[in-house]
Amino acid sequence: MEAKVEVSDHQAVLRADGLSKSFGGLKAVQDVSFSVHAGEILAVIGPNGAGKTTLLNLLSGVYRPSTGRLHLLGRDMTRATMEERCHAGLGRAFQIVRPFGEMTVHENVTVGALFGKPGMRLPQARELAQSLLESTGLAAHADRPAHELTLLQDKRLEVARALATQPRLLLLDEVMAGLRPAEAQEAVALIRSVRRSGVSVLFIEHIMPVVRDLADRVVVMDQGQVMAEGTYREVTTNPLVVAAYLGTEPELGSGQPQSEQTGQVRA
Numbered sequence: 001m002e003a004k005v006e007v008s009d010h011q012a013v014l015r016a017d018g019l020s021k022s023f024g025g026l027k028a029v030q031d032v033s034f035s036v037h038a039g040e041i042l043a044v045i046g047p048n049g050a051g052k053t054t055l056l057n058l059l060s061g062v063y064r065p066s067t068g069r070l071h072l073l074g075r076d077m078t079r080a081t082m083e084e085r086c087h088a089g090l091g092r093a094f095q096i097v098r099p100f101g102e103m104t105v106h107e108n109v110t111v112g113a114l115f116g117k118p119g120m121r122l123p124q125a126r127e128l129a130q131s132l133l134e135s136t137g138l139a140a141h142a143d144r145p146a147h148e149l150t151l152l153q154d155k156r157l158e159v160a161r162a163l164a165t166q167p168r169l170l171l172l173d174e175v176m177a178g179l180r181p182a183e184a185q186e187a188v189a190l191i192r193s194v195r196r197s198g199v200s201v202l203f204i205e206h207i208m209p210v211v212r213d214l215a216d217r218v219v220v221m222d223q224g225q226v227m228a229e230g231t232y233r234e235v236t237t238n239p240l241v242v243a244a245y246l247g248t249e250p251e252l253g254s255g256q257p258q259s260e261q262t263g264q265v266r267a
C-alpha cells in the first residue's frame with residue numbers, strides 16, 4: 001500500500017520553484033515560482049499568450065520544464081510522468097471536455113477512479129463514481145451516454161472524472177469558457193464544494209467576477225513571468241496589472257480584461 005503523505009494547513013500542496021519552458025526561441029514560461037496551500041483556491045490570470053496554459057502543462061506533466069523544480073505534497077515531481085503526478089494527488093480538468101462519448105456518464109467517472117489509484121478495484125471505483133455523480137449534480141444522468149450531455153453537464157462530468165482520481169489539488173483550465181452567467185454561477189458553486197471536500201484548486205480564468213468570487217489568492221502572469229501575486233483586491237489595484245491586463249479604469253468588483261466576456265457571478 002502506498003504511504004500517505006499528510007499535509008498540514010500551512011504546508012504547500014504544490015510548490016513551483018523557478019519553472020521555465022521555451023518553445024524554440026520563445027520563453028513561454030520564465031522563472032515562475034509560487035505555492036498552492038492546503039485548502040486554498042488559487043487563480044492564475046493574465047492576457048492571451050501570457051503562458052498560463054503552458055504553466056498548467058508543466059504542472060500536470062505534459063511538458064518537462066527547461067529549468068526549475070516542482071514539489072507535490074513535499075515530494076519532488078519535476079521529472080515525474082503525468083500518471084505518477086496523478087497517483088501523487090494531482091487532478092486536471094480541461095477547457096475542452098473529451099468524455100468517452102459512447103460510455104455512460106457513470107462509466108466515464110469509473111474509468112477516472114480506476115486510473116487514479118493503483119490497486120483500485122472495480123466495485124470500489126463504481127461506488128466512488130456514484131458518490132461523485134451525486135456531489136457534482138449528475139446522478140440523474142448516470143446511465144446516459146456521455147455524448148448526450150449539455151455543455152454545463154459536460155463540465156460537471158470533467159470535474160467528476162478529475163475528482164475520481166482522488167486528487168489533493170485540482171487544476172482547472174478555463175472551465176467557465178462557453179457557459180452562460182447562470183451556468184457559471186453553478187460552476188462556481190461546484191468548485192466551492194470541491195474545496196469544502198478538502199481538495200485545493202488552481203484555476204486559470206479570464207472572467208474576472210469568477211476570479212473575484214472564488215480565488216483566495218491570484219497570480220498574474222504576463223509574457224511568461226509572474227507580474228503580481230496577492231488577493232483579488234491587491235492585484236486588481238496594482239498599476240502594473242491594470243496597465244497590462246485589466247485596462248485603464250478597472251472598477252474593483254466588476255473589472256474584467258479588455259478583451260474578454262462579462263458575467264456577474266454571485267454564488
Ligand SMILES: Nc1ncnc2c1ncn2[C@@H]1O[C@H](COP(=O)(O)OP(=O)(O)OP(=O)(O)O)[C@@H](O)[C@H]1O
Binds near residue numbers: 051
Ligand atoms: N506547443 C507550443 N509550441 C510553440 N509555442 C507555443 C506552444 N504552446 C504555447 N506556445 C506559445 O507560448 C506562449 C504562451 O502560450 P500559452 O498558451 O501558455 O498562453 P496562455 O496564457 O494560456 O494564453 P490564452 O489565455 O490565450 O490561452 C504563446 O506565445 C504561445 O503561442
